[in-house]
Amino acid sequence: MSNNEVVMTIMATGDAPRRNWRQLVSSDASLGIALALPVIALMAAFVFVPVLITAWDSFHRVSPMMPGEPFVGFKNYVTMFSDPNVRNAWWNTWFYVVLAVSMQLALGLGTALLLNGMRSGRRWLLAAVILPWALPPVVNAMVWSWIYNPHYGLLNGLLLKFGLIDQARVWMNDQGTALVLVTLVHVWRMMPLNAVILLAALQTIPRELYEAAEVDGASRFRSLRMITLPLISGALGIALTQSTITAFNIFDEAWILAKASAITRPIQGQIYMTAFQDLKFSYGMAMSITVMLVSIVVSAFYIRRIYRETRFD
Amino acid sequence: MVSFILRGTGQRLAALLLLIWSxxxxxxxxxxxxxxxxxxxxxxxxxxxxxxxFEHYRKLLGGLIGLPDETGIWYDFLRALINSLVLAGGATVLTTAIAALAAYAAVRLRFPGRNLVFYMIVATLAVPGYTVLIPLYRMMVSLGLVDTYSGIILIYISAYLPLAMWLMRSVYESLPLSIEEAAYLDGAGRLYTMIRIVIPLATPGLIAAAILTFLGAWGQFSVPLVFAPTAATKPLTVLIPEFATKNYVDYGLINAAGILAMIPPALVVMFLNRFLLNGLMAGAGK
Structure with missing residues (x-):
């Protein structure tokens, strides 16, 4: 807390007699609590309590199809590990995470470097780059689904026109191809966010550093490795974690492109089907808890960073 | 000199590729x-x-200009468009207002548990929204809030408030304290200072928070998929994919509907890009 704030706090509350109701209400603490309470209530009702209920119910058998909610211990979790559908959905999810995160980081860094080096037109190119991120993910997925259309789609059309394939292909039938194509839609949408995060970091690097490196005869690649990357490592960490969390929770793209198809179904799709189609609530909750724990472990880095940046206030 | 020209050409080529990709x-x-x-x-x-x-657009909007066609799709589409606007608009206004007040409390007002509350709210950013869908669904059913504007808007607020608060907090922290102190010395109260002096200064941050919330709520799919089962609240993002589930997929119609759903976010990117970028950069923990 800064000195100024101490002074202000004293000014605002120091000489107020605590028992006087009107002054107590006008004091900082009461106003602060009054402003925070509705938010706490809302977040408790919609996030904290539901998370606790999810955790609790995942150890019970909860289904609208069956009466009673008996305690079943780790049964839901044990079933999960031997359920071929869940295992398949996890494999697909890990595939999305690894491919999407590496593509987003590589393309995001490339885009950020390009934008940072531009002397004119940066504003307009940046607006074009950010557009896919701003559009509704579902609409993006539908547009791409039309691009991948086996009969009249743009992808086949372009490949045929440039003679790269002899006849139109059905893209979403083969698992490997389908997973890559779903990932591509996700990358199209999420890469801009990485580019913006990295661009913001690049702009804080003083130009003199590069000039000095050039005088010393360092190549551009060496400058990138020795100056740029270390100085934007924080932003790289943030980009990495946000990409990872969103990739773990991929749903819209897979759902629109292939509906419930098992070859592309991510874990969130499996949860949706388990809970809202098979109505096995507690089994779906056990899966949700697992996804949350994996996401949190992976994002621990991000949270730590937030603390590091804010604990001196 | 040659390398300079080559570099310029390479840069232009890369920019062109990026433009085509985007x-x-x-x-x-x-x-x-x-x-x-x-x-x-x-x-x-x-x-x-x-x-x-323009026949596909006419199918979607024809009823508006007195040219309804026999399919009657325009009615469903208009309904969903209104639902999208109400849901995203309501969530945006409320989230921004609540974040503006609560973040101010978290930055300038000292009260017990202040930091704990703030960090717990921000920590929910790491909780995937899907985790709470099932208990939330049961809760909303018992409260009779499924398929209502207020129910869905409340879920949106709880989903987008953490980011908005995080952003507003960094905005308030960047404002000089001296202005508020001056207001104090002139005898202004906390509430007055906050509403009349601090919040106007934080307007760019508020716009950024509003944009991020709006884009998120406008594009939401999984929440309305579960909580907006009928035409009463179903937004465009849930309606448009339904066009494709029929035996015959009308790609012209789907793309026209998609283009219409892209217009609000595209306008934001074109006209409020500066605020959007600042918001993203602040939201990313810069």
């Missing part, structure tokens, strides 16, 4: 939406509309 799919959707069905379903495909038609 806008190509949007162009393709627009081109398809303006083509006649027989021009869409041809092989080899048409990269440009050989003949421009």
């Amino acid at each position: 806008l190509g799919p949007v162009y393709w959707a627009l081109a398809t939406s303006l083509m006649k069905p027989r021009d869409i379903a041809t092989s080899p495909i048409n990269f440009f509309p050989p003949e421009i038609t």
